[in-house]
Amino acid sequence: MPFHRSAKPCIVQTDFTVLLETEHPSFEEARDMLFRFAELVKSPVSVHTYRITPLSLWNAAASGLTAEEVVSALRGYSRWDLPSAVERQIRLWMSRYGKLRLEKAGQTLQLAAADEETLDELHAEKTACSYFGLRTSRTTVSVLPRHRGLLKQELTRLGYPVVDLVGYHEGRPLAVSLRQELPGGGEFRLRDYQRLAADAFTGKGGADPGGSGVLVLPCGAGKTVVGIASMARLQCETLILTSNVTSVRQWKAELLDKTTIAADDVGEYSGLTKQVKPVTIATYHILTHRKRKTDDFSHMKLFNERDWGLIIYDEVHLLPAPVFRATADIQATRRLGLTATLVREDGCEKDVFSLIGPKRLELPWKRLEREGWIARVRCREIRLPLRPPSLERYRLAEPKHQFRIACENPDKLHWVCRLLAQHDGVPTLVIGQYLDQLRLISEALSAQLITGSMPQERRNELYAEFRSGAIKLLVVSKVANFAVDLPDATVLIQISGSYGSRQEEAQRLGRILRPKRGGSDAYFYTLVSSHSKEQDFAIKRQLFLVEQGYTYEIETVGEDAMRRYQEVAGT
Template structure:
């Protein structure tokens, strides 16, 4: 279930944005130039008298006259004014010479096409739409994808098998602002290395965006206060003065400088970013007391690149699928920074998990790790706190008083939620975010990059192809109504109630039983949205149900049993508490029974529970046929498909 990135526009020669035309195609052996063969066909398709010999050039002319990329022997004979038998024999000679290929198809007995065209179809092709700042690449090489990932956002992919996919990239403002180059010339050189020719309009837009990204900066004055500096007097007057509120600035210093209220630094950066001018942060922030920590785990090549890129800019968001090692890369970043570190997480379970990861991958002294949440209040050189606690007024002053060398925002999409947003105002010399996909349905992805830093990471598909992460098999299964009472209840309901009835379709329990039986050797997670539905499924299957209401101690014990550390629990029913961050490395099967009205990010996270470096990865999404769940399932899974994950669909029998 993927969208064609090119759409009808990609092949529409009338589209003013389309830069690839027939004249751009490299055809060195006769090509498709009608002038080369000296043979024409008039508009009425009149036959042209030629001798019985057939050259590759004349075959090209027949195709052009036919206005098709392939032709039957009878069509070639008609266009070149010879008999069908003679044309068939001549085409057979061209096939023997390797100049033409033949193909049996359903609509024609046999069609022929130039061999060179078949080779062209398997090559990388790049089509540029400069006015929309979009690039469509069919069968891209690793080189092309690596270059494009430096300055463009992967929007969508099509195709099913690695090596045959098409990719749609879009160059956005924030991509240019965060591009890892010394200057605009280096960025343009990288762009030119992958495009078929130069596009002056696109290059000028990129240069303009690069200039915008280097027009404002924050620095620490020698008297230890924060200064906003503009590149010109007009920028300070026409941009900063117009977009900054009175509480953001204490007083002007000069025509190009202003004294910034230190408590409003995050707001200043956000306001100017929204105005189209990201701010360079060159403040002399402390790194706190040094932390004695060394990494004991070898990094994968792409993880090393993430860390190097981050250290150059001192901010950024590691974006990659579950299982790609974002936590290990973050720990390597902590070791490289070597200063006091605050790690913010959405739950107590994740806090404990982070502590174990630090002990597993570093030489850090356990006494130097503190947990700060509802069950513990410890400040240490490395402190792991929940967003909710760190954002509370009664704890906030404690976190503000520390000189953090690094703040790490795990599952950083939480930063823009109102209850957690105050944590983004905590200041540190380095700011790192982690997320499988930072998108929020509120459209606040850009705000995440403003508050923390630009995206850093490989596209999911590259990690699948390289074998670092096992690509999940995702299947949407459309479940029918088998209970007439439930069907009638759905028909008479509306709004949220209708959505709930579809989610709790009783036929889903039977389908879950079938899937668990079909994969009886695999550890399974069953995701639900509504607590009553979770209780019903758990009771029917005779397995535990974990929700936000499950006591922390019981929850920890059940996860331990599922991991095989203490007991042998094969199946868990989980609510949203299982969506984020819980490390269940032996989860091989995920069944999304309900919750399809949730976000695209939630769909990615639930699919991601099975993404691991080795072993099978299966995700079944159950949607009630004929309900709004069909659309929700397709929307959620389309987001995965755009990242290179294959998605198939199945109608469950009545």
């Protein structure tokens, strides 16, 4: 049933979902309101569905939002009365944030509850009370320092997030100053939002010790610079963990370019080089590498190799489970998570919250676009028919194989050629999941192909040629999802992806978010086989970006049209 235009845009349901009418005049206002404390779960054309969860409310509370503000916002945009059960539960969930505090108590720690009943309830939970020591008063219980992370992780799972007020050790000091003039010429200063992000992490004074948490900023917004600014605030030796060797090199280059840290004080710890220096940059892959499944993670010792005062988790949404376990043991060290999206496909967002820290700041992508810090992007999904013989193969295949058959629709090559002709001479990336498909396209286009098997040095050479303008087109596998600095990339054509991965969709769009010369638009194309599993997954992939305010233009190409296009092109 269509909504009445005169009504308010939201319907709040008893199952904690919120329906938002996309064509309502107040749609954008209501979307920005929901963005602060709810998660988008469905995004059909006319009605978006959000879900309010304990974690979304705890992150909102950690950022300073109150239950009264959430309830008032929902009432302000809700078509009908806010269900009383929903209001009660919102108040209950948000009241639990801050109800438990972890504090210093001499040589040990104590868990302090707001009331005796809460502590009694937790004593009845076997998994929680296994980390408790002596009950020192009606509302406090002692906790061993080595259980600090494990206790927080378990209490969060039980629905009782802990505000950690213990503080952190200083770590070995290291002088870190931000340059005002760059070695290659030009001035350098933090953007206002980068300064705001560093402030949010390092603490607001008073009872908030800062020093742990996650900053969520769009790709291209300078997350690396925010990490460097945090290092300059804290003046301590730092371990930086990131997704791949390309990212290691980029962090090192940025550190040497924008700070006074000496090159000899920056070490690379990866499969290629293993240096432990006052600032050490390592990959998640090397930390979790082992020859056999029964072996220990020998490189985890890196966490204790030096007296780190800060650990930075770049692309924190990719954090592997073994690194979570190691992080539980180092809660006395400051921890900064950097990411473009807190979405985790494995559902471990609560572990990020409890072990790295709450969301300290999230900057909406569209806000930075309006301010000119990231490019304006036009997103377009082109749905192509599956034609014989691919259609017959798809229909006869087992469900687990149908997705790949749809992704490898041979007609995608023709459409890639059309888009390249449309954007002739514009720096373009063609990105996909399946190597056979990528090889076919790179050969047809006479374009360089970058995959995980290509040596890192050769990848760097090709990226450098792309940046210089010597080559205008690269075909890349998922190795280019993260930490590839190609500021002039203006068009991205996505021919296949990892099922319904929202984080991958966001990261791929991030490859073209750097502002363009003259303020021109960037273009993000996705080629999808219509009426297939690939189309179903494409809708799921887009959720995070739709929540951020992006819209996807949909073009459906019929069989007859596809045939005419190819006849005209002579293919």
